[in-house]
Amino acid sequence: MKNFSIETKRHSLGHILAMAVLELRPDTKLGIGPAIENGFYYDFEFNGSPPNADCFEKLEKKMAELMEKNLKFELEEIDGKKAKKIRRKKYDRTFKKTCPSLLRI
Secondary structure, eight states: OOOSSSHHHHHHHHHHHHHHHHHTTTTTOOOOOETTTTTTTTOOESSOOOOOHHHHHHHHHHHHHHHTTOOOOOOOOOOOHHHHHHHHSTTTTSSGOOOOEEEEE
C-alpha cells in the first residue's frame, strides 16, 4: 500500500477493520465506514455485549493478521444496474439500507 494516497490507504483500512470485526463477531451489522480527514471510522451494530478492552486487543491482532496476508483491493468501475445487484446481495444483513443517501445507486 506504499504507493497509494493516504485517502486510499484509509479507505482500505476501513475494509480491513470491517473484515476483522466480522471474523471475530459474525453477527455484527455493518454501518458506514468512510475515510475522513484524520483517519477513518466505521459504524457497527453489535449483537449482545458491546466491545470492551479485550475485544479491541483481539481486533488489533486480527487486523494485523489480515494485513500480513497482503490482501488485494481492486477498484472496479461498474454501471448502476450491476451496483444495485451487488449492493442487494452483499448488504442484506447491514443497516445501510436505513441510510437513504447510500441507496441512490
